[in-house]
Amino acid sequence: MPRVGGQLYVAHWGRSRGPISHTAFFAAQLLEGFETTRDAVAGHLPSVLRRAGFTQVAEARRFVTVFGILSLQGCAMTEDHRLAVLFSDIAPADQAALQQRLPTRWRAHFVESEHLAGSDTEHEAIEVLCVFVRTRVDESLLRLLPRLRLVATRSAGIDHIDLDACRRRGIAVCHVPDYGSASVAEHVFALLLGVTRHLTQAHERARQGSFAYRGLTGFELEGKTLGIVGLGRIGRHAARIALGFGMDVLAYDPAFAASAEHPDGVLLVTWEQLLQSSDILSLHVPATEGTHHLLDAQAFARMKPGVVLINTARGALIDEAALLGSSQKTENKAR
Structure with a gap:
């Protein structure tokens, strides 16, 4: 809060x-x-x-x-x-x-x-x-x-x-801080599965009468590392779902005491460790002066290539210009 x-x-x-x-x-x-x-x-x-x-x-x-x-x-x-x-x-x-x-x-x-x-x-x-x-x-x-x-x-x-x-x-x-905590956490994985399994592209192909699967393989969540930013009600719920998928779960929350109760299997790490180790990042913090553009150019530079970013919190957490610049650099390297 x-x-x-x-x-x-x-x-x-x-x-x-x-x-x-x-x-x-x-x-x-x-x-x-x-x-x-x-x-x-x-x-x-x-x-x-x-x-x-x-x-x-x-x-x-x-x-x-x-x-x-x-x-x-x-x-x-x-x-x-x-x-x-x-x-x-x-x-x-x-x-x-x-x-x-x-x-x-x-x-x-x-x-x-x-x-x-x-x-x-x-x-x-x-x-x-x-x-x-x-x-x-x-x-x-x-x-x-x-x-x-x-x-x-x-x-x-x-x-x-x-x-x-x-x-x-x-x-x-x-x-109402507990409003929709389960709904939002579940929506994280609806979005994540949509991205990793290319569901939007697959749906469009089906509408056009094509059921070819090439290019739609995606990747499994099992064994991947989910980095959670903010270990509040929604963040903890998302962590429990991720553990059910067999994912490794890292979390960063400076306001969360190391001695406080958190889901078993969740490892609290530093901001730098979270950015460098996560295959998927999920944001669960409020929009405040301290979290404005939390993900800026420096943060994107520390991330793994091809990281998946899920934001079900507030848009102000992300510097959109920095996100676009990082995406363009990744595309240029892939060519």
Whole structure:
């Protein structure tokens, strides 16, 4: 988690089950958080906020209810007060699912678009904003919401939210760090198998009526070395999948203590060792000032020829110009 200014809390909402989408599920859990009583919140939330000093990014490792955060933020929920909540980037099907679970004390507004205009913020004095990664929460948006006290993002990443601007205005922010950890880790291997087995090219040939396999052989994952950058929830899950494929797994994460628990079979190495030894690199770190262009020209120069790079994190981790230059050099050497 990026250690920057702001008031960031963790809502551990579990995983969705059944036909309801992730968006509707997490938003519905948000609703249930508001229905929690002050007595239930008092058992664990205040101590977390006291330890955090209420001004730093803090991770509450137990369930943190949004109601509790708002209670401390001054958003009292009483019989006379109807809480104004604005949901952005909500599909019609998700809106219908959520409306069935709305508390009577809520006055919710739904915007299907990820872009919020001035007219979207004029319905009520909005106190809660629930967004996804495509909605940019910055100073210009916050100015339109003078009574806002909480931004709840239905995502693990928070780089679409200006935490400094929220801190200046006394606005709390909560996210879902365990959101989609299995889905993202599995998607890594969907992409990886697509690359190593040339599935896109094979599909195109089949569409054209050709089933020739020459040039589509690819390579096996067994025995290859996977380098994982970032050994958080997603990184650890990806490591477990890789071990199931019979891969050697290396990991680099300066924030990960060597004594902390990590999957058996994963070797913690230095940044240089990871770049030099990996056949495949998979990125699992947030976009921060410290990780911006983490893979630059120097990093690409240290990598093995023909390394496969999988990025299911954020595009800002990679210097695209350096990536293009490295690719062109590799192509020229192969000619």
